Amino acid sequence: MKLIVPIKQVPETGNVKMDEExxxxxxxxxxxxxxxxxxxSIECALKLKEEHGGTVTVISMGPPKAEKAIREALSxxxxxxxxxxxxxxxxSDTWATSYVISEAIKTLGDFDLIVAGVRAxxxxxxQVGPEIAAMLDLPIATFVSRINSIENGIMNVTRLVEGGYEQVKFSMPALITVVNEISFPRLPTLRGKQTARTKDIPVVKKDDLxxxxxxxxxxxxxxxxxxxxRPKVIRNGVILDVNKIGIKKAVEELVNFLEEKNFV
Ligand SMILES: Cc1cc2nc3c(=O)[nH]c(=O)nc-3n(C[C@H](O)[C@H](O)[C@H](O)COP(=O)(O)OP(=O)(O)OC[C@H]3O[C@@H](n4cnc5c(N)ncnc54)[C@H](O)[C@@H]3O)c2cc1C
Incomplete structure (x- = not known):
């Protein structure tokens, strides 16, 4: 199987700052x-490779320092x-990002599956996973939590959907986005780190595509x-101190408050 995994390098902090201008x-x-x-998604692709043979290619669009993210995947x-x-x-916005990634994937020849993250x-x-699938005209299954089977070019997967799971079948080549139920990511091995350190990583520029x-x-x-x-959080709530006013009064006031706001 030829597997492709688009990965994104992101800031370590959850507190991303924005240039408001x-x-x-x-x-x-x-x-x-x-x-x-x-x-x-890396783990999912590596498991599929172990089961079916083949190769896993990671692809990342970003500044030159995104090479570090690729080396981590190689390790x-x-x-x-x-x-x-x-x-x-x-x-680039998500459309332009997906456009560049899709065009780069086209240069890689035939492949069986793209495994993308569910979100960055x-x-x-x-959006990027589904956009790549649309641009490459591929079947897509999002929020995949389990791969049930791959037989004769048909993939059968379980998707996490609101309120439960659903099973879908589609033909390959295809794109899936995976949720964390799929499998716990492995840690890089020492040997993997050594190989990754010296591995040649081709750089693709605009003129190459x-x-x-x-x-x-x-x-x-x-x-x-x-x-x-930044959205302003306005809390116009009322604090009802049960110890001071008693439970009966507190409940009454709570019901009045909810009725006033048309919540009940
Ligand atoms: C108008 C506009 C301007 C923007 N300007 C900038 C900017 O100046 N600088 C900037 O850094 N960002 C900018 N962004 C954000 C940038 O578009 C997104 O970071 C990028 O398109 C990916 O979208 P996302 O983070 O929502 O990824 P998601 O769609 O949430 O990612 C889902 C999956 O897609 C894949 N993926 C996503 N991005 C990449 C990637 N780059 N390479 C490989 N795989 C990927 C991964 O598998 C990931 O798990 C801008 C966005 C908009 C809308």
């Missing part, structure tokens, strides 16, 4: 790590890594961040 994330001076949810056991980096890619912990849209320059970066992105602000 430009409408972009501030990444300078923040330690970067592999998107924690992508560790599950877990992935075979190849590709870094998509170019000034022209900077500021910084941008958090969950058959892409339209007007569809890249901030200018080429169809999404516009019109305004960014």
């Amino acid at each position: 430009k409408g972009t994330m501030v990444r300078d001076g923040v330690e970067s790590i592999v998107n924690p949810l992508d560790l599950y 877990m056991g992935c075979d190849e890594g590709i870094l998509l980096t170019d000034k022209a890619f900077a500021g 912990t910084d941008g958090d849209t969950g 058959a892409i339209d320059s007007d569809s890249l970066g901030l200018e080429g992105s169809p999404t516009r961040v019109v305004k960014i602000m």
Whole structure:
């Protein structure tokens, strides 16, 4: 099986700062790590490789330092890594990001499965996986929690859906996004780290791909961040102290409050 895993390097902190003027994330001076949810897609791909044979290629679009994320994936056991980096890619929205990744995947030849993370912990849209599938015209199953079988090019998976699970079948090549129930990510081995340290990671630039320059970066992105602000949390609540007013009075006041607000 030829497996491809798109991974994103994200800031280590959960507290991502925004440039309110430009409408972009501030990444300078923040330690970067592999998107924690992508560790599950890496693990899923490695398990499939162990079961069915084949190779796992990780692909990441980002600044040159995203190479570190690729090396981490290689140290877990992935075979190849590709870094998509170019000034022209900077500021891309999810559409432009998916466009570049899809065009890069097209250059890799035939493959069986793309395993993407369900979302990145910084941008958090969950759009890139499904967009890559749409751009490459692939069947997609999102929120996959279990791979039940792969037989004669047909994949049978269980998806986590609101209120339960559902089972779906589709033909490969395909794209899946996986949730953390899929399997717990392994730790890199010492040998894996040693191999990863010296592994050649091809760098792909804009001119290496058959892409339209007007569809890249901030200018080429169809999404516009019109305004960014921190939502203000306004709490107009009332504190009812049961010890002071007693339980009966507290319940009465609570019911009155909910009725006033039209909550009941
Ligand atoms: C108008 C606009 C401007 C933006 N400008 C900037 C900017 O200037 N600088 C900036 O850093 N970001 C910018 N972003 C954010 C950037 O678009 C997203 O970080 C990126 O497109 C991925 O989206 P996401 O983080 O929501 O990923 P999700 O869609 O939540 O990620 C889901 C999965 O897709 C895959 N994936 C996502 N991103 C990548 C990637 N880069 N490489 C490989 N696989 C990936 C991973 O498997 C991941 O688990 C901007 C966004 C918008 C809308």
